[in-house]
Amino acid sequence: MYINSNQLSNYATTFINVLIDYSPKLISAVLILFIGLYAIRLINRLIRKVMIKRNLDPTLTKFLADILLWALRILLFVTFISKLGIETSSFVAILGAMGLAIGLSLQGSLSNFAGGMLIILFKPFKVGDTIEAQGVIGTVSEIQIFVTKILTANNQTVFVPNGALSNGNIMNYSMQGQRRADFTFAVSYDTDLKKAKEILNKILNENTKVLNDPAPVVFVQSLTDSAVVFAVRAWATNENFGNVSLETLENCIIAFDKEGIKIQPYVKELSKSQN
Numbered sequence: 362m363y364i365n366s367n368q369l370s371n372y373a374t375t376f377i378n379v380l381i382d383y384s385p386k387l388i389s390a391v392l393i394l395f396i397g398l399y400a401i402r403l404i405n406r407l408i409r410k411v412m413i414k415r416n417l418d419p420t421l422t423k424f425l426a427d428i429l430l431w432a433l434r435i436l437l438f439v440t441f442i443s444k445l446g447i448e449t450s451s452f453v454a455i456l457g458a459m460g461l462a463i464g465l466s467l468q469g470s471l472s473n474f475a476g477g478m479l480i481i482l483f484k485p486f487k488v489g490d491t492i493e494a495q496g497v498i499g500t501v502s503e504i505q506i507f508v509t510k511i512l513t514a515n516n517q518t519v520f521v522p523n524g525a526l527s528n529g530n531i532m533n534y535s536m537q538g539q540r541r542a543d544f545t546f547a548v549s550y551d552t553d554l555k556k557a558k559e560i561l562n563k564i565l566n567e568n569t570k571v572l573n574d575p576a577p578v579v580f581v582q583s584l585t586d587s588a589v590v591f592a593v594r595a596w597a598t599n600e601n602f603g604n605v606s607l608e609t610l611e612n613c614i615i616a617f618d619k620e621g622i623k624i625q626p627y628v629k630e631l632s633k634s635q636n
Contacts, residue, residue: 390444397437405430424481424506473507476523480504490535491599495521539572540602542595544610546617547588547625554581554589557622561593564612570601571609588625 405426412422481504486492491500492511499513508520534540548557558579565577575596582592593613597605617624 386446390441393444394441401433472524473522476527477506479527480523485531486533490533493532494526495529497521535599539596539598542606544593546591549623549625552622560616564616565595568608570597570605572596
C-alpha cells in the first residue's frame with residue numbers, strides 16, 4: 362500500500378490545527394466538569410448540615426439532599442456538553458420525553474412518593490408510634506419514601522403504600538402520650554349496685570399503673586332487659602396501657618366472683634318490630 366507523504370503531512374497539519382482550535386473549549390469544559398463536581402460536593406454537604414441543624418426528619422434530609430445532588434449533576438452535564446459545542450436542545454427534548462414516559466409508567470409509584478413526602482412533611486405519625494391505618498394496627502418501624510413499615514403485635518412486618526396511607530384515616534394511639542381503657546360489665550338486677558361500684562373503684566385505685574389525672578370513672582351506662590351495665594374508664598400511659606387493660610379486666614372478674622356478684626352473659630335483644 363502506497364502512502365503519499367504529502368497527503369499524510371496535510372492530514373497531520375489539519376488534525377493539529379483542529380486540535381489547537383478546539384483545545385480551549387476542551388480545556389474549559391474539563392475545568393468546568395472538575396470544578397462543578399467539587400462545588401456540588403460542597404453544596405450537598407452544606408445543605409445536609411443546614412437541614413440537620415433545623416431538625417428535619419432524617420428520611421426527608423437524605424431524600425432532598427439526593428434529589429439536589431442529581432439535579433446539580435444533570436445541570437453540570439448539560440453545561441459540560443454545551444461547552445464542548447454539542448447542541449443541547451435535542452438532548453433536553455430527549456430527557457423530557459424520557460421523563461414523561463417514566464412518569465406515565467410509574468403513576469402508582471409517584472402517588473406513593475407524593476404520599477411519603479406528605480407524611481414526612483406533616484408528620485401524622487413518627488417512628489415508634491402505634492397507629493391504626495388501612496386495616497393494620499402496629500408500631501411504625503420505618504418511614505420510607507414509597508412505603509411505611511409497620512410491626513404488628515405478633516411480630517409481622519407490614520408494608521403499607523404511602524399513597525393509600527396519606528389519603529386514608531390514620532388513628533395515632535401514641536401522639537397524646539396517654540390512652541383510656543374502656544370496659545363494660547353487665548350484672549344482674551339483684552346485684553347491690555353500690556357495692557359493685559365500690560369494688561370497681563377499689564380495683565382501679567389500687568392499680569398503680571392507672572393514672573389519677575384524668576381520674577378513673579365508674580358509672581351505670583345503660584339498663585337492658587336482663588342486666589345493669591357498668592362502664593369503667595381508666596387512663597394510662599402508652600407504655601402501661603396494655604397491662605392496665607389486662608389487669609383491670611382480670612381483677613374485676615376475680616373480685617366479682619369472690620363477692621358473689623354474677624356477671625350476666627351477653628344476650629342479643631330484639632326490637633319489638635322483630636318479634
